[in-house]
Amino acid sequence: MSFHMKNRPARRGLQAAAVSLFALLASVAHADWGGLNMPEGVTILSKKIYGLHMLILWVCVAIAVVVFGVMIYSMVKFRKSQGAQPDKTLVHSTRVEIVWTIVPILILVGMAVPIARTLIEIEDMGSVDLNIKVTGYQWKWEYEYLGQNVSFFSTLKRDSDAARQLGSGIDPHSVPNYLLDVDNPLVVPAGTKIRFLLTAQDVIHAWWVPAFGMKKDAIPGYVNEIWVQVDADKVGTYRGQCAELCGRDHGFMEIVFDLFCD
Ligand SMILES: [Cu+2]
Numbered sequence: 001m002s003f004h005m006k007n008r009p010a011r012r013g014l015q016a017a018a019v020s021l022f023a024l025l026a027s028v029a030h031a032d033w034g035g036l037n038m039p040e041g042v043t044i045l046s047k048k049i050y051g052l053h054m055l056i057l058w059v060c061v062a063i064a065v066v067v068f069g070v071m072i073y074s075m076v077k078f079r080k081s082q083g084a085q086p087d088k089t090l091v092h093s094t095r096v097e098i099v100w101t102i103v104p105i106l107i108l109v110g111m112a113v114p115i116a117r118t119l120i121e122i123e124d125m126g127s128v129d130l131n132i133k134v135t136g137y138q139w140k141w142e143y144e145y146l147g148q149n150v151s152f153f154s155t156l157k158r159d160s161d162a163a164r165q166l167g168s169g170i171d172p173h174s175v176p177n178y179l180l181d182v183d184n185p186l187v188v189p190a191g192t193k194i195r196f197l198l199t200a201q202d203v204i205h206a207w208w209v210p211a212f213g214m215k216k217d218a219i220p221g222y223v224n225e226i227w228v229q230v231d232a233d234k235v236g237t238y239r240g241q242c243a244e245l246c247g248r249d250h251g252f253m254e255i256v257f258d259l260f261c262d
Contacts, residue, residue: 039210042234045227046213048118056111063107125227129192136198136205136218136242139249143186146197156252157181164252180239185256191232198224203247209240209255217244235261 040050078084131146137153144151155161160179163170172178188194198207198218207226208215216224230238242253 041213042211042230042238043213044229044231045118045122046211048121049213052114052118055114059107059111122226125195125225127193128195128227130188130194131197132186132188132194133197133199134207134218136200136202136207136246136253138202138247139242139253141207141242141253141255142201152184154182154184154186154254154256156254157183161252179252180254180256182254182256185237185258187258187260189262190230190235190259191262193227193229195225195227198226204244205242205246205253206244207240207255208243209238209257211238212240215243230259232261235259 038050038053040047130148133142133144133146135142135144140153140155142151142153156179157177159175160177160181162168163172163175163178196207196216198216199222200218200220202220204220205218206215207218209228212228212230214226214228216226218224236259238257238259240255240257242250242255244250246253
């Protein structure tokens with residue numbers, strides 16, 4: 001069927017839409033593509049999780065190329081205008097049924113192997129160098145270095161807290177690391193395998209530092225655990241927040257993790 005657009009304003013509108021679409025695509029092309037992907041993180045586990053993510057992404061891309069390739073080829077090659085006749089004999093084919101059941105099973109099992117390996121590694125709490133108990137409160141964190149006789153509370157830094165008050169008159173832009181700093185950060189030597197034991201005293205919180213690729217709930221009366229080992233060359237400050245809607249000031253439960261070189 002041929003399609004003629006006689007309505008000029010409509011055609012201009014379509015042209016303008018096409019131009020703006022191209023402009024949008026061009027600006028996306030100029031943007032940092034890395035910002036569209038999942039961040040790689042700085043720990044052993046976060047890198048493995050990133051590797052898995054990329055592996056599965058390319059498996060999906062390969063499947064999409066094959067499936068859409070066959071579909072588009074078939075639609076173009078066997079179109080009605082070329083005299084294609086529907087095959088009325090292929091109502092049921094046991095061979096085809098078996099192939100399209102076995103092939104996806106093999107793909108899924110193939111993907112499950114590296115995934116299971118990584119999951120086992122995530123749960124492996126063996127040979128940790130340091131145990132830190134993390135307790136969530138409304139609205140602060142308590143850190144306890146087990147066996148080291150060190151424990152402290154970590155709360156939103158005072159300058160941020162003052163600036164966030166309604167009608168404080170303080171310009172948030174004048175506060176360094178506004179709403180991202182705490183009074184007492186976690187301080188840990190580089191290259192150590194740390195086990196975090198997460199719990200809470202009042203309601204459910206969640207301890208989350210995005211660069212670690214790990215997030216887990218801190219639940220009252222229950223201990224969850226995660227392990228973190230940051231690469232020795234990634235010395236620096238990593239930040240996170242409580243990732244559970246734990247109450248009114250949930251957005252102000254910051255986490256600051258300082259990694260120093262021995
Ligand atoms: Cu919380």
